[in-house]
Amino acid sequence: MSARKFLRFQCHEFDAHFHYVRDGLTPYYALTNTRKDHDWSLGKPETTIEFDDTEWAVALDYDEQPILPWSDPSYKLETAHLYRLYFVAKDETYDGERADSSKRVRGGTITIRPRWPDMKKEDDETGEISDVNGYMDLGFPYLDAQVQASNIDFEKYPNLVAEVANAFGVPRRYFSDPHETSNIGDAAVYVRVRRDTSGPIYAPDGPLARIHSLLEADRSGYRKHVSDNRDRPGDYVTTVIDDGRAGKVIRGHRIAKEGKHYYMRNPDTYDHTEFGYHPKLEVGYQTKQTEETIYWERDDQLDRRDLRRELEELLVNLLEWSGLDVTGGEQYFEDAYFDPDDRERRSLKLVDCPLPEIESEQEAAVMRLWGDMNPSDRATVDKLLSDGGETSPQDVANETGYCYDTILRAVDRLEEFVEHTYGSLAIKSDFAAQQMLKRVRAAEEQFRRSIGSTAMQLADDAQGIENDALDRFVRNYDVGIDRSRDDCRMLLKPRVTATDRDHAKEIARDAWTAVTERFGTHTGIHIRIALPDGSMIRWRDLEVGFTRDTSTHPHQPDLEASREWREQMDQERENLPRRMKRRSSIG
Structure with missing residues (x-):
């Protein structure tokens, strides 16, 4: 923290009890x-x-x-x-x-x-x-x-x-001379942001939404997020965090707050040159969600100086994380009390946005758990994902059929994902729940496709028809094959959406195995795979697709991994039984 010139924030609502005893x-x-x-x-x-x-x-x-x-x-x-x-x-x-x-x-x-x-x-x-x-x-x-x-x-x-x-x-x-028992019940500071620049604040991936979805302890404490865009984008978007979570956003903070992007009543009746047309970003004190009393002036307790510092620090960081200039200027709009060109020197803590870091930690935890869960773990997670309220270990035991001690052991193994407090279980965050749910649904989809593939395989076996690896790949991933392209022999288009890039690599690896077993080469065969955000990955070399080390050489394959994989596949092909009936090649 260092003293520098920041935009001067305008004090807004205030509510305090001043005691006069002398x-x-x-x-x-x-x-x-x-x-x-x-x-x-x-x-x-x-x-x-x-x-x-x-x-x-x-x-x-x-x-x-x-x-x-x-x-x-x-x-x-x-x-x-x-x-x-x-x-x-x-x-x-x-x-x-x-x-x-x-x-x-x-x-x-x-x-x-x-x-x-x-x-x-x-x-x-x-x-x-x-x-x-x-x-x-x-x-x-x-x-x-x-x-x-x-x-x-x-x-x-x-x-x-x-x-x-x-x-x-x-x-x-x-x-x-107000007495030391004088205390504050409400306080808020704001800036007025131009309508055409405030979008990053209230966007679905903006700081107000992400603070809510990424803070841990989903069902303990208090938090609230409201996003009302019915009349106009960002009309009323607010996030409330209690005092226990305040330090998760900015280390050292202890006071519950509300971050709020909102317009005054009927803003479209104003011209764009009038302040009423443009929204406010405000940070306010939430006394009902703060356990400690905020006094007017105390050296031994939280007082108005701590309160104002925390309000202004959250506000300046919300602006910073939204890409706005914290020293003021043309991104803001002047009103009767707020001047975007008015700066003052003060000490405020600017921190790197903690939200991507929290997101990365939670996603990594989910990925680790997904690969390591046993049946009782999965049953516990399924119950938490489907439950709409508070759940206890005994409820999970009753509904899954596992004994109480087994569920407690599962909870201990799932400590990165599940919070166990006061006899209640909860997923630690909305983000973690969404990540796990994505994997569960992908697994369910894969399971359904596998069942369908198995049924078709049984039917083929009954008719004496032999299926090779490419047939199984096509069925397992519901693959469309486009042979009409000028830039490749065929384009494989799995209709299964990959849960993430690593999953896409697994699909590409399965494709490589299947086509090389069928044709002896993968040359000229491309693959296109959909990701959850709607984007597409296209690899013109299946081997590069699954062996590329994007963290070190984003445009080069890992040649050693590629060589080891080819040797492994060659060995597996040598061990394959001779086929009773060779199916004709595709293409």
């Missing part, structure tokens, strides 16, 4: 005096303030609560109202409405609640008295000022609270 309920009494002194028949108290080089409209309101007044002798009030202070910047987004009626694009609400030990409430209908839940009992009286706002720099909120309260008769000093 002066107890004194500022609350001051607000109560303002309420009592105001003539409410004239409307709510409202005024303007100057803050952050901007004029703000502010307004005051209050609500009754079922909270019983504090029984302490120092409390002289007969009520326990809460107060709401509204504020909105009178800038280019201001709609001209009173602060409490405005949309408050840049603005929000401060809700001030009195707090004291052992708070009680009374039910309006039954008169039943019960404890007040959901508040922090500090053992002494204090004020809870909950701020819910947007498009204001996080660091400015304590001063803004003091200024707004001062507008209604409460001295600023009462709101100058």
Whole structure:
């Protein structure tokens, strides 16, 4: 990590509880005096303030609560109202409405609640008295000022609270020192990306989708992915990861987050020269998925500085992994609060995208397991692949017929693929499941073809017809043969889709064996093999197809492997029994 200039991200939503304990309920009494002194028949108290080089409209309101007044002798009030202070910047987004009626694009609400030990409430209908839940009992009286706002720099909120309260008769000093228990419930930062450049962010193989599909522990913890492209591509694409998975994306992260690509309402009603036409990429804090509390300012706990760093680091890395310029520029679009040419020097961790690495590890694990699984392993995997919910070892044992201990041993062998926690089994990731399912389906398809080939072989045997290796190859792989081409004697076109490139090499090797047994040579015989992504491999030399070492010499055959293979095939041909009836050659 090093300090450099990055695009300045815009602070968006914010929700925090600031606790003010130094002066107890004194500022609350001051607000109560303002309420009592105001003539409410004239409307709510409202005024303007100057803050952050901007004029703000502010307004005051209050609500009754079922909270019983504090029984302490120092409390002289007969009520326990809460107060709401509204504020909105009178800038280019201001709609001209009173602060409490405005949309408050840049603005929000401060809700001030009195707090004291052992708070009680009374039910309006039954008169039943019960404890007040959901508040922090500090053992002494204090004020809870909950701020819910947007498009204001996080660091400015304590001063803004003091200024707004001062507008209604409460001295600023009462709101100058938030207590260490003050905490954050929501925060988000965003950039606005041009519509024609944001595609890589929300693409099916983009970082938002891949974070969801590749993170391990499929059925433990929490994660969510929504991709709504009904109205337009990338209209609402979001991925949520909990705190346990955050460090899988960027090492050292501990806070649950949501990465979200989205448009504002009805973007197509805007011209492409207006910011509403272009989407946002936003990263927000997910408090419900974070076990630890995020405090406003603490040296010994996660606080706003950790939160902002993690939000900005995930955002800058999502941009980097999508191929966008993290220093800003023409790929972004300016709005009222976000400036793509505004850069600031700060320390953010840029990391190499971990997703291909995770994908490679999981694919390699699946390939290793596929070759080594015994029947009980396969039965366990089949059950997990087909199950739509949580599965236990006992459920697998009951449904597969294997004993419980056998299933546990299978789970131990499958530890790279299956997670076993708290008596539940789960495939570690969607990606791993997809890779394994691809191999299972390919095996099933091959099995069906083999059964069909065996039935035909039995029929031929009953009629005294002998089949050679090429006949078996054609039947096993459902091969079409094109003899009409000018560039080869024949083109073999297996209709079986190879699971990957290694599988394609195996098919080419089987083809080489079959044609050389039939014709004594493979010269002039080509093969074309389909891969799962829809691409085709075509080899004009069957031997090069399966002996090529693409990792060292991508365009040259492995001559030593080729020589050893030819010797092996020659030996096998010498051991073949003499044929009772030689079939005519093809071509």
